[in-house]
Amino acid sequence: ERSEEEKERKRKRRFFFFKQKTAYEIYQCDWSSDVCSSDLHYPREAINYINYSALLTDTGRPDVALAYLKKAKSLSKTRNRRGQWCNNIGVAHFQLKNYGEALKDFTEAVAHCPSNIEYRTNLGGAYTANGNYAKGASVLEKTLEIAPDSASLRKNLALTYIQMKRYTDAMAVLQDIPKKEWQKHGVQKLLEQTRAGLPKGDVRH
Numbered sequence: 001e002r003s004e005e006e007k008e009r010k011r012k013r014r015f016f017f018f019k020q021k022t023a024y025e026i027y028q029c030d031w032s033s034d035v036c037s038s039d040l041h042y043p044r045e046a047i048n049y050i051n052y053s054a055l056l057t058d059t060g061r062p063d064v065a066l067a068y069l070k071k072a073k074s075l076s077k078t079r080n081r082r083g084q085w086c087n088n089i090g091v092a093h094f095q096l097k098n099y100g101e102a103l104k105d106f107t108e109a110v111a112h113c114p115s116n117i118e119y120r121t122n123l124g125g126a127y128t129a130n131g132n133y134a135k136g137a138s139v140l141e142k143t144l145e146i147a148p149d150s151a152s153l154r155k156n157l158a159l160t161y162i163q164m165k166r167y168t169d170a171m172a173v174l175q176d177i178p179k180k181e182w183q184k185h186g187v188q189k190l191l192e193q194t195r196a197g198l199p200k201g202d203v204r205h
Contacts, residue, residue, distance in 0.1 A: 046075040046085065053088045062092035083112030087119050090126065099129040117147045123154055128160045136160045143175075151181040158190055167197040 049072035056065035069089050077085060090105030106123040113119055120143040128138035140157040147153055154173050161170035171194045177187050 003111060010065065044071075046072045046077045046081055049075070050085050050088055053092065057088070057091050057095060057184065060095075062095035065092045066096075079112050083109045083116060083119060086112065087116075089121060090122060094122070095131070099126060102126045103130055115146070117143060117150060117153065120146075121150070124160065125156050128156075128163060133160055133164045137164065137166075148176075151177045151185050155185045155187070155190070158194070158200050160198065162190070162194060165197060167194050170194045171198070 049068045053065040053069045056062070056068065066089065067091065069085065072085060086105050086109035090102045090109060093099075093102040093105055103123070103126040106119060107124045110116070110120040110123050120139060124136045124140035124143065127139060128134075137157065137160045140153065140160060144153055144157060146151070153178050158170040158173045161167070161173065171191070174187055174191055174194065177185065182188055
């Protein structure tokens, strides 16, 4: 019995677990004393740093996320894991408004995982953030062919079209988002913004 308990303890030590917080708990957290303010004591495996960095960016700490991702730079990674690592670095840079760096990171992430919809969507968004709307639209359009049901992808493509003043195309992309997803993605507001840009007399619903 003791042997089985020891095996279970060893198995658990291979992973790093997070206690999920509600948004209200996150809001009330004193992050200065949080675990991320000091080194973590868990196995030095790339996946642990990658997962922890995702939690940090989700809670608005991209600068700290980058610090942990740097710790994973020299650690062994599979091709898919390297793509995830690059993407997480890109997300952190994007949140810090380092759009040029984010573009490089997302480009590398897609190079490792060409079929990953999230990475491709992020890459398109980075092109748009850098002012290269045509390239951003091209990346997102090609990705939409692979994942036509992705509401977040359609929203990003619509935002890019709006920047290009391609209001008719933005309207078409937005209207194909299921209405149950509208509130989550702010579709109604985007539709109003799009209609305002349409030529007079071109009334669409």
